[in-house]
Amino acid sequence: MSDKYDSLKLENQLCFxxxxxxxxxxxxxxxxxxxxxxTYTQYITMMVLWEHxxxxxxxxxxxxxxxxxxxxxxxxxxxxxxxxxxxxxxEDERNLIIELTDKGRxxxxxxxxxxxxxxxxxNLSQEEAIFLYKILYKIIQQLQxxxxxx
Amino acid sequence: MSDKYDSLKLENQLCFxxxxxxxxxxxxxxxxxxxxxxTYTQYITMMVLWEHxxxxxxxxxxxxxxxxxxxxxxxxxxxxxxxxxxxxxxEDERNLIIELTDKGRxxxxxxxxxxxxxxxxxNLSQEEAIFLYKILYKIIQQLQxxxxxx
DNA sequence: AGCAATTAGATTGTATACAATTTAATATAA
DNA sequence: TTATATTAAATTGTATACAATCTAATTGCT
Numbered sequence: 083m084s085d086k087y088d089s090l091k092l093e094n095q096l097c098f099x100x101x102x103x104x105x106x107x108x109x110x111x112x113x114x115x116x117x118x119x120x121t122y123t124q125y126i127t128m129m130v131l132w133e134h135x136x137x138x139x140x141x142x143x144x145x146x147x148x149x150x151x152x153x154x155x156x157x158x159x160x161x162x163x164x165x166x167x168x169x170x171x172x173e174d175e176r177n178l179i180i181e182l183t184d185k186g187r188x189x190x191x192x193x194x195x196x197x198x199x200x201x202x203x204x205n206l207s208q209e210e211a212i213f214l215y216k217i218l219y220k221i222i223q224q225l226q227x228x229x230x231x232x
Numbered sequence: 233m234s235d236k237y238d239s240l241k242l243e244n245q246l247c248f249x250x251x252x253x254x255x256x257x258x259x260x261x262x263x264x265x266x267x268x269x270x271t272y273t274q275y276i277t278m279m280v281l282w283e284h285x286x287x288x289x290x291x292x293x294x295x296x297x298x299x300x301x302x303x304x305x306x307x308x309x310x311x312x313x314x315x316x317x318x319x320x321x322x323e324d325e326r327n328l329i330i331e332l333t334d335k336g337r338x339x340x341x342x343x344x345x346x347x348x349x350x351x352x353x354x355n356l357s358q359e360e361a362i363f364l365y366k367i368l369y370k371i372i373q374q375l376q377x378x379x380x381x382x
Numbered sequence: 383a384g385c386a387a388t389t390a391g392a393t394t395g396t397a398t399a400c401a402a403t404t405t406a407a408t409a410t411a412a
Numbered sequence: 413t414t415a416t417a418t419t420a421a422a423t424t425g426t427a428t429a430c431a432a433t434c435t436a437a438t439t440g441c442t
Contacts, residue, residue: 086344087282087283087340087344089344089347089348090279090282090283090340090343090344090346090347091279091283092276092279092280092283092295092296094347095276095279095347096351096354096356096361096364096365096368097254097257097258097261097350098276099365099368099369099372100250100253100254100257100364100368101254101257101258101272101276102296102297102368102372103250103254103368103371103372103375104247104250104251104253104254105297105429105430106297106371106372106375106376107247107250107251107371107375108247108251108429109375109379109429109430110375110378110379111247112430112431121396121397121398122251122398123397123398123399124397126242126245126248126251129240129241129242129245130242132237132240133237133240133241133242138420138421139420139421139422140419140420140421145242146242146252147252147255147256148398148399148400149399149400149401150420150421150422150423151398151399151400151401151402151421151422151423151424152397152398152399152400153421154421154422154423155397155398155422156397156398159397174407174408174419174420175406175407175408175420176406176407176408176419176420176421177407177419177420177421178420178421178422190237190240193240194236194237194239194240196240197239197240197244197245198239200247201246203374203375203378204246204371204374204375205374206246206367206370206371210367210370211246213363213367214246214250214364214367215246215249217356217360217363217364218246218249218250218252218253219249220356220360221253221256221257221354221356222249222252222253222256224353224354224355225253225256225257225259225260225353225354226256228260228353229259229260255399255400258399259399259400262400262401271426271427271428272428273427273428273429274427288390288391289390289391290389290390290391298428298429298430299391299429299430299431300390300391300392300393301391301392301393301394301428301429301430301431301432302428302429302430303391304391304392304393305392305427305428306427306428309427324389324390324437324438325390325436325437325438326389326390326391326436326437326438327389327390327391327437328390328391328392383442384441384442385440385441385442386439386440386441386442387438387439387440387441388437388438388439388440389436389437389438389439390435390436390437390438391434391435391436391437392433392434392435392436393432393433393434393435394431394432394433394434395430395431395432395433396429396430396431397428397429397430398427398428398429398430399426399427399428399429400425400426400427400428401424401425401426402423402424402425403422403423403424403425404421404422404423404424405420405421405422405423406419406420406421406422407418407419407420407421408417408418408419408420409416409417409418409419410415410416410417410418411413411414411415411416411417412413412414412415412416
């Protein structure tokens with residue numbers, strides 16, 4: 083019952099459920115993030131800033147694996163919401179420093195309930211969660227090594 | 233060394249590596265798909281059609297977990313490339329039937345080498361791949377049940 | 383039959399992603 | 413030191429995603 087086209091069936095792909103699960107999760111976040119007026123990408127950006135307070139766009143991109151084409155407009159929106167300020171580094175004007183505002187810092191409190199809400203919905207065992215976590219980072223690392231070679 | 237904000241650290245998220253891994257994989261596909269002039273989303277759409285030959289937009293969306301807002305412009309592009317034809321169902325004019333063209337069918341041969349190229353780059357063991365596959369579908373199913381409740 | 387509800391796609395508007403290019407600032411090398 | 417290379421962001425253009433709304437076709441109900 084197998085033919086040479088089996089590898090081209092959607093159900094035999096590993097990448098497709100990865101892509102779909104990622105989007106489903108983002109969709110799951112949405113009602114929770116709506117309450118604090120953030121999109122998913124804005125939320126993970128704020129996460130990095132909540133932990134590090136201040137950072138240039140380049141470093142932010144390294145944490146988030148996003149480039150300036152994505153981050154520049156996103157950061158401008160966060161600035162419009164008064165959650166961050168954007169200012170050039172005096173030492174090196176090429177660098178744009180992103181800093182939390184008081185309002186941005188305060189949002190951290192409101193965000194505290196979000197992770198638990200999502201974890202509850204995922205309904206994974208501890209072992210499953212840990213395994214998934216490890217394997218995903220393994221994939222990310224593996225693919226980044228690949229692309230750096232070229 | 234733990235504080236109440238630990239749950240808001242990027243490194244403690246499960247969703248972030250899922251989101252990043254998904255994008256990394258899509259990026260990994262790109263050079264291979266470029267050769268057959270498809271984007272990743274166009275590729276998985278073609279996969280469904282290679283297996284089923286003919287299908288309306290609604291069904292396609294069920295397989296791909298995508299809605300008409302995404303599919304309509306995508307399908308128009310596939311039609312421009314002469315890979316598919318779009319025509320209304322005579323029985324029920326609300327349905328738009330998507331069918332492969334000869335050129336679309338032929339593309340299947342050229343796509344045959346793609347899955348192996350990607351699997352090779354992922355560098356996962358059989359067990360890891362199977363576990364990952366299962367858990368991702370579990371997540372997708374779980375989250376879809378959640379959203380259907382509301 | 384006639385009209386309200388439902389259904390399938392299309393459209394609109396917003397927000398990513400990201401390759402490729404551009405711009406401005408800084409570092410480096412002849 | 414001055415032309416060249418490199419670097420960091422911004423910009424441009426294309427392609428998704430997706431909520432919300434709209435439109436046309438069909439179904440169901442009375």
